[in-house]
Amino acid sequence: MKPLLRLWYRHSPQLFISELLEKRWMEPIVPFILMCVVFLIFIVSIPGYTSLIQLQQLMRSFPEQAFVAMAMALSILSGGIDLSVAAVFAMANFIALYLLQVLGLPFPVAVLGTLLWGACIGAVNGGLIAYGKTRPFLTTIVVLIIVRAAYNKLTAAFALELASGYADSPVWDFVGVGLIWGIPVNMACLVVIGIxxxxxxxxxxxxVHIMAVGSSRKAARHAGINVKRSLFTTYVLAGMLASFAGLLYAARLNSAGTDTGVGWEINALAAAVVGGISLDGGRGTISRALMGAAIIFLLINGLVQLGTHGSLTTATIGFILLAAVGFNIKFVKNKGKILQKIYVSPSYVEFTPPASIARDSGSVFAENDRLKDVEAVALDRIEGPEDVILDQDDHLYTVNRNGSIIRFLAPDYQEREEFARIGGRPLGLALDRDKNILACVAGMGVYGVRPDRTVFKVAEQTNRTWNRLKDDSRLWLADDLDVAPDGKIYFSDATTRYDLSDWALDGFEGRGNGRLVCHDPATGKSRTILKNLAFPNGVCISHDGMAVLWASTWLCRIYRYWIAGERTGELEILVDNLPGYPDNINRASDGNYWLAFVGLRAPVYDLAMADPAFRSRMVKQIPPDEWLCPGLNYGCVIKFDDAGSVLESLWDPGAESHPTITSMREHKGYLYIGGLENNRIGRLKLPAADKEWTGWESYWGKKRRDGRKDQTAAAGEGGTHVARS
Incomplete structure (x- = not known):
């Protein structure tokens, strides 16, 4: 039964649905499916609907309406509307015919004059709306009335000239009736301009500024965007798109009737809304507008071919527009709520009781006071020193919540300076052979700081898992890292579903959302070497350089992954069933390893981990401040060896000095302690430790000390060399 439960929750349909709703293409998929359904209905209903001649005719008739829909969509995306696009289209049709057939001007001049007309009307609209601060709806409807009236007067006045005129231009004829690889020229123009x-x-x-203005004019203004210029540009471009549609229409039909473009503004508006473009602006794409235009065009064309009365066709378009607006409002309003309720998808995790931490238990984990009175370094001068590291000159480096690397100068660590500003939220630290400080930065990836303080990017993405809906190529929560003897950087990406602000939700899931990644500086490429890991956290290269140790926080385990020797590629559990949630791992001077507990396990939470339905209901129905959470406010550091045996533990009961310990680093007989929520760095004297041992020498010195003997040998078969230079 339990294996089936694990399998069910591991591949929960809820996980698939949540990632599906999260995809940006989920919104355009609705109009795409609707477009396909409409097309299939008419294939069945109309004989010969898919013949080559019929398809070419459809492609020849569609582009003008699509361009008008694009013009409408552009104005809506900017947060406005342009109801004059159909009138501008009709007048552009007249102007193109007049310039070519009446005045006999060359084709390029006619094209330029037609587009100039659209730009001028767009400038009128944009000038009034952007600089005159008039309402887009009223402004463009007035322009619609004026331009439509002028069009009717001009077509009546020049009806005879237009009817008897002729444009002797092969290019004009090619634009109107030509084909490119079987595709009408105007359709080819639509594809190119659409892209x-x-x-x-x-x-x-x-x-991008136009989209930003449509999303929020206030936010765009605060971001330094010239809102007025963006709005003005929008309406100029909309006018030019509508005019280009009129030019293509003129080339195709060579006529200008009084009903040209009548009602097209409604069809364009319907196309934009059916395509999923928000009437509030800022949400949508040109491809959605084109899909919406295709739906409206196919409906009108199909209903006409079926002999449907014009009034019924108009009523159908109106009904679709009303339904699309309603769906758009409901979808936008409720999508976030639906996603919020189903996104957290807990898995089944079963624990056995850990070793006792009671003072009188006799366990190696028995609570003590060894960290209670630890010395406080940089008290109230640092925020959230998640990790600490020291260089060969004994200077102390740590991360700050504001995105900085802070250095405290030896020997007394009183002098504080901002060594470098990376940005984001730096977490784990490491030193490479060239004495560069490497840092995992949440939401950004892995970055480095050279000794001259210049910041450089190491990695921001890895290979994508192609069988997942969610694009996990970007590094979501790079957490901790270490450098192997060959210079390769191994780091954990703790979760691909959550960021630093809600990382605890990954704990409620308890599933394998994380991965271990290897970056090779020689090639500049990163690749995922282990995936589906339950919040991989601390990373440490073993003393012999042959394995990577990493902590699975939610499973309370330490794993070992072999990277050299006969066992290369093997993964094993090194330490299991810890009484706390493990975080960073670092080397000790005696050949063992230090491990931080970021929190303490509680029996009630262990029970909750074996009941995914309970955790799911908790997240959905209870306010976040009342959720059952792991005990994170408890300070502890342990030491373990290469055999997986825990050797000792150091406690701060009640976490008065060091809550949420996330890291510790041994250096010249002292243990330096950091914490994600702390305002200090702890320093504890280790009487039995090697007072000359440093982390950098352990990795890159001429002789590497592993606690038993000094060695400069090559490790593993196949010539895997781990000698330090």
């Missing part, structure tokens, strides 16, 4: 428009809104600064 350009998508890249513009997602990659080009001015386009």
């Amino acid at each position: 350009v428009a998508h890249l513009y809104l997602t990659r080009i600064r001015s386009g």
Whole structure:
């Protein structure tokens, strides 16, 4: 029964659904499916609907409406609306015909004049809305009325000239009826301009600014974006898109009727909304607008071919528009709530009772007071020193909550200086052979600081797991790291589902969301070597350089992964069933290892880990401040050896001096202690420790001390060399 429970919760459908809802393409997938359904309905209903001639006719008739829909979508994405696009389209149709057929101007001049018309009307709209602060709806509807009236007057006045005119231009004819590899020219133009428009809104600064303005004008203004210029640009581009549609329409039909473009603004608005573009602005893409335009176009075209009355067709479009608006509002309002309720997907974890920590238990974990009166370094001069490290000159380095690496100068550590500013939230630290400080930075990856204080990026991504919906190529929560004898950097990415602000939710899940990653500086590439790990945390290279030790915080275990020798690639549990939640691991001068407990296990939470349904209900139904959580406010450090035996423990009962201990580092007879929530660094004298031993010498010195003998030998078969230079 239990194996089935583990299997069920490990591959829970809830996990799949939550990651599916999280995908950005989940919103456009709805209009895409609707477009396919509409197309299939008409394939079944209309004979010959998929013949080559019919498909070419559909492709030839669609682009003009799609361009008008793109113009409408662009204005909506900026937080406004442009109801004049259809009138601008109609007038552009007239202008193109007038310039070519009446005035006999060359084709390039006619194209330039037509686009200039759209830009001018867009400038009028944009000027009034951006600089005159008029309402987009009222402004563009007034422009619609004026332009439509002018169009009706002009087409009536020049009806004879337009009817008898002729454009002797092969290019004009090619644009109107030509094919490129069987695809109409206007359709090819739509594909190219659609791609350009998508890249513009997602990659080009001015386009990104338009999206930012649509999302929040106030936030965009505070970010330094010129809101007025962005709005003005939006309406100019919308006018040019509508004008280009009119140019293509003129080339295809060579006529200008009084009903040209009538009602197209409603179809364009319906296309934008059906495509999932928010009427509030800032949410949507050009591809969604094109899918919405395709849906509306196919519906109108199909209903006309089926002989449906025009009023019924209009009513159908109105009904679809109303339904799309309702769905859009409901989806946006409730998607976050749905995702919030189902995203946390607990797994089944079963524990056995750990060794007792009672003072009189006789256990190696028995509580004591060895950390209670530890010396406080940098008291109230540091915030959240999650990890600490010392260099060959005995200077002390630690991380600060504001994204800095802080250095306290030896010998008394009274002088404080900001050594470097990385940004983000630095966590684990390490020193490489070149004395660079390497740091894991939550949400950013792995960064380094050279001795001259220059900051450089080491890794920000790894290979993606292609069988997962969630893109895990980015490093989400790089936690701790260490450097192997060959210079490769091994680091933990604790979870790919949560960030530092809600990392505790990963504990409620207890599933394998993390991974161990190896970065090779020689190639500049990173690759995941172990995945599906339950919050891999502290990382340490073994004294002999042949294995990586890493802590699984939620499973209360220490694992060993062999990277050299005959056992290369093997993974084993080194220490199991710890009474606390392990964090960072570091070398000790006697050839053993120090391990920090970030929290203490409680029997009630162990029971909760074996009941995923209980944890799921807790997260859904109880306020966060009332959740049952692991006991994180308890300070402890232990020492263990290469055989997995725990040798001693050091406690701070009640965590008065050192709550949430996350790291410790031995250096010249002292143990330096850091903590994620602490305001100090602890320093404890170790009477039996080697007073000359340093971490850097242990890794990179001429002789490496492992507590038993000095050695400069090569380790492992196959020539895996671990000698230090």
